[in-house]
Amino acid sequence: MAETVHMIDSEVFLAFSTYATIVVLKMMLMSLMTSYFRLTKQVFSNLEDTNLAKTTEDRKKLVRVDPDVERVRRCHLNDLENIVPFVVIGLLYALTGPDLSMALLHFRVFVGSRFIHTVAYVMALPQPTRALAFGPPFCYDQPNLLETTLQL
Amino acid sequence: MAETVHMIDSEVFLAFSTYATIVVLKMMLMSLMTSYFRLTKQVFSNLEDTNLAKTTEDRKKLVRVDPDVERVRRCHLNDLENIVPFVVIGLLYALTGPDLSMALLHFRVFVGSRFIHTVAYVMALPQPTRALAFGPPFCYDQPNLLETTLQL
Amino acid sequence: MAETVHMIDSEVFLAFSTYATIVVLKMMLMSLMTSYFRLTKQVFSNLEDTNLAKTTEDRKKLVRVDPDVERVRRCHLNDLENIVPFVVIGLLYALTGPDLSMALLHFRVFVGSRFIHTVAYVMALPQPTRALAFGPPFCYDQPNLLETTLQL
Numbered sequence: 139m140a141e142t143v144h145m146i147d148s149e150v151f152l153a154f155s156t157y158a159t160i161v162v163l164k165m166m167l168m169s170l171m172t173s174y175f176r177l178t179k180q181v182f183s184n185l186e187d188t189n190l191a192k193t194t195e196d197r198k199k200l201v202r203v204d205p206d207v208e209r210v211r212r213c214h215l216n217d218l219e220n221i222v223p224f225v226v227i228g229l230l231y232a233l234t235g236p237d238l239s240m241a242l243l244h245f246r247v248f249v250g251s252r253f254i255h256t257v258a259y260v261m262a263l264p265q266p267t268r269a270l271a272f273g274p275p276f277c278y279d280q281p282n283l284l285e286t287t288l289q290l
Numbered sequence: 291m292a293e294t295v296h297m298i299d300s301e302v303f304l305a306f307s308t309y310a311t312i313v314v315l316k317m318m319l320m321s322l323m324t325s326y327f328r329l330t331k332q333v334f335s336n337l338e339d340t341n342l343a344k345t346t347e348d349r350k351k352l353v354r355v356d357p358d359v360e361r362v363r364r365c366h367l368n369d370l371e372n373i374v375p376f377v378v379i380g381l382l383y384a385l386t387g388p389d390l391s392m393a394l395l396h397f398r399v400f401v402g403s404r405f406i407h408t409v410a411y412v413m414a415l416p417q418p419t420r421a422l423a424f425g426p427p428f429c430y431d432q433p434n435l436l437e438t439t440l441q442l
Numbered sequence: 443m444a445e446t447v448h449m450i451d452s453e454v455f456l457a458f459s460t461y462a463t464i465v466v467l468k469m470m471l472m473s474l475m476t477s478y479f480r481l482t483k484q485v486f487s488n489l490e491d492t493n494l495a496k497t498t499e500d501r502k503k504l505v506r507v508d509p510d511v512e513r514v515r516r517c518h519l520n521d522l523e524n525i526v527p528f529v530v531i532g533l534l535y536a537l538t539g540p541d542l543s544m545a546l547l548h549f550r551v552f553v554g555s556r557f558i559h560t561v562a563y564v565m566a567l568p569q570p571t572r573a574l575a576f577g578p579p580f581c582y583d584q585p586n587l588l589e590t591t592l593q594l
Binding site for chain 2 (some may be wrong): 522529
């Protein structure tokens with residue numbers, strides 16, 4: 139543990155920074171995708187967002203729930219629920235000084251899976267596409283990071 | 291502050307890593323609990339998740355909202371809303387070089403409370419069980435960490 | 443990169459700690475605001491939370507959805523979706539050793555915008571107040587942090 143501090147300068151920490159940034163950027167894009175669907179489908183959750191409509195009656199009609207918007211929102215929440223653990227555990231894992239190739243494998247499996255998960259979710263691809271993109275990092279990748287982290 | 295960097299090697303940082311990992315792991319288990327309830331109660335939020343049903347009519351019926359599943363999902367979101375601040379503030383707090391016994395007390399109160407909170411929420415125990423599990427870390431534990439962190 | 447480790451002692455890291463703590467504290471206050479609205483408007487999402495009502499009929503009536511509570515909850519979720527990326531990217535950005543005045547500008551724009559966003563959301567101020575508070579940090583501030591972080 140005495141050398142933990144040097145890990146911040148390591149290749150593994152550098153790799154973690156890059157992959158964490160990429161996957162967080164991907165998560166931020168979900169906000170833009172929600173806005174895009176809300177604007178193109180004219181579906182809003184706040185009355186003050188509907189000021190392009192003319193009459194009050196028309197505005198109230200635009201405050202509604204749309205399955206496609208809800209789908210993107212569920213995908214966004216699922217991202218939050220999974221990317222937050224990855225960032226926390228990945229950071230601590232990077233500080234344990236793991237093997238670079240092993241660390242890269244973990245980071246790439248996770249980040250790749252999240253991209254596939256998003257495509258499968260938003261495009262409603264037939265299962266088990268989304269389940270497979272969700273399962274492996276959840277059941278194999280993250281627990282492995284956890285195990286190493288607990289040895290810190 | 292000149293010695294902040296040594297804090298990454300400290301006992302407090304080690305303790306933080308362990309408790310942060312435990313509480314994040316607990317949060318990840320909420321995903322599995324949601325899946326468990328969805329599969330056992332046959333309640334889904336996407337049409338493509340219902341491909342075990344035979345007819346389209348049957349499949350559409352499985353896309354519905356169930357109070358037990360919603361309860362687990364609210365608990366999961368509550369975890370996210372509280373564990374994210376703990377991880378951020380706890381990390382910065384660990385870098386301020388606090389007293390180990392004090393830090394352990396804070397970390398244990400928080401992590402213990404979150405476990406009690408989850409049990410109270412999912413099993414719908416009578417109030418004020420859940421309120422007490424939510425309140426103390428929120429009103430005492432986290433502000434204390436914040437105070438120290440702002441002295442950094 | 444060899445000097446990354448010294449960045450934890452830097453002024454920029456100190457500034458990041460302060461602004462991250464402030465914005466996370468602001469996010470935690472959303473929980474209190476939700477509780478406040480739930481108690482004053484008597485709107486609950488769990489039956490066990492309604493034990494101040496006398497009869498079972500009265501209790502069931504209190505488990506309902508209220509537009510004001512939902513508004514605060516959407517604002518809280520929006521905070522989570524945006525503050526998590528800020529914390530992750532801001533931390534890595536602070537480790538790249540950026541210019542202090544530039545870093546302070548980024549942190550202040552982000553934190554200030556989030557406060558304006560919350561006020562605009564909870565008070566339902568006419569658009570584009572909320573859109574302007576959301577847009578600039580999202581489209582200008584965060585991508586800039588990202589760009590620097592990817593150069594790590």
